[in-house]
Amino acid sequence: MNSFPDLTSFSLESVLTILGMAAVTYGMRLGGLMMADRLPQHGRWAHVLERLPGAVLISVWVPSALSAGAIGIAGAAATVITMALARNLFAAMAVGMILVGVGRYFIGS
């Protein structure tokens, strides 16, 4: 390892690797939009596209709540219920995070 802190050294292989990572990530971001643009604006595909954000979002947080154990599942449930009742993002996040933080402190994760 170089002398620490190593602020500005750029090795060629690092830069190329990072550019490769950036290219595949950006390519998928823009590519997804461009593919969707080619789908019809009405009918079955439009209906599927409208359901897509909810399906992706659920698939992101449900497994991570499971990974956080029973307290994570309880925290996610509390967050969803608070949001449904109060319609306030700050409040919903606070309820879930406080529940998980306090739960971990007293029960352990």
Add this chain to the structure above:
Amino acid sequence: MSRPTPAPPPTKMGHFAPETIRRGAIACLPLLPSTIIFGAVLGVLASQRGLSLGELLFMSLTVFAGSAQFVSVDLWRETVPAATIIIATAVINMRYILIGASLRPVFRGRPLWVKVCGMHMVADENWAVTMTQENLANPGFLLGGGIFLGVVWATGNSVGYLLGGGIPDPEVYALDFAFTAVFAALTIGMWKGKVDLLPWVAAAIGSIIGHYTLPGTWSILAGAGAGVVIAALTWRDDMDDTSPEAEYAVDGRQAYGAPEGTLNPEVGK
């Protein structure tokens, strides 16, 4: 499709209006503490793996995808395993194909350059916040959130890298749960009616099965895939969305949108 008769007159809107960018940034404010802490944790990890701070910041602003960066930096060695890292990044970030596709209404009717510029700073967080806006979402709003998260993320990286440790464990303050919480809460805002019920249940079941049977982030694709299949199977002719959002600026080259507060999402339902 017949346009709803009392439709408000379309107003020409900017693509990246400063005011919209500012609002997008503010909307992502609740994510500041957890983003900066996780940014710092990545900074510590990068300093241990032999990346320079410059390389890390370069990665954070060009790749801009937290979970893929964690895995990649963790794989980093003196001789960089470039192919492994790029393949891992592609697999973890595959969900961005779906996220990009779901952004179609945000970029509807806008020129190519707006899409090219607007699609880079898209993370899960500012995407989810943008998709749950009540009024027609705007690429500027999306970009504002992305710029905010990017600055906070890079700041966290720098702090962690320079401190080289001593970062509080995110789990102690449940900061790791902030991402779960924000996505869970925003799901409520995406509810458009009972047509969502079956696809959402399918997504939940698919992602749970994926979580227990598949490695890494494949559960996201399993859940989203299940949701898409069920959405396609449950579609009927009479389900077409004729709300003003769906009808606006579908044709032509000009971008139109409702000025804030004038587009009632209930019209046309």
